[in-house]
Every structure is written in structure tokens, then in C-alpha cells.
Amino acid sequence: MIYLLHGGDWVSLEETLSKMKKDVEPEELRDVNITTFTGPEISFEELNTICQTIPFLGNKRMIIVRGLM
Numbered sequence: 001m002i003y004l005l006h007g008g009d010w011v012s013l014e015e016t017l018s019k020m021k022k023d024v025e026p027e028e029l030r031d032v033n034i035t036t037f038t039g040p041e042i043s044f045e046e047l048n049t050i051c052q053t054i055p056f057l058g059n060k061r062m063i064i065v066r067g068l069m
Helices: 010-022 044-051
Strands: 034-038 062-066
Touching (some): 044 062
Parallel strands (some): 034 062
């Protein structure tokens, strides 16, 4: 599933992102299954490879790309 969070209300964006992060389980492996990048530092090929990586001992993997657009 792909979500696009966009807008000028940074507080609401960060709150929404924080709630979404809590859905990545198990809690003790949350940091392993969440990856964050800044838009200009990642190529499409790298992003594609990371998106195809399966979660580590969990049911979800979250990839966050800030400043993509």
C-alpha cells in the first residue's frame, strides 16, 4: 500500500506518520522495519529495491521518503 502525505500542516503530518509507525509490528523490531530517506539522496533503483525487501520477522515494512516531490 502506498500513502502520500502532503500539505503545509506539519504538525498533522507528523502525528499521522507517528500513528502509522505504530502499526508496524512487532514493537521490538519496529526500528528495523522502518527506513527513512530524503528525496534527493535516493535513486529510483534504490527505492525499488528497498520496497521489494520483505519485513524482518514482522507483517509490515515502512519506507518513508521525505521531500520526494
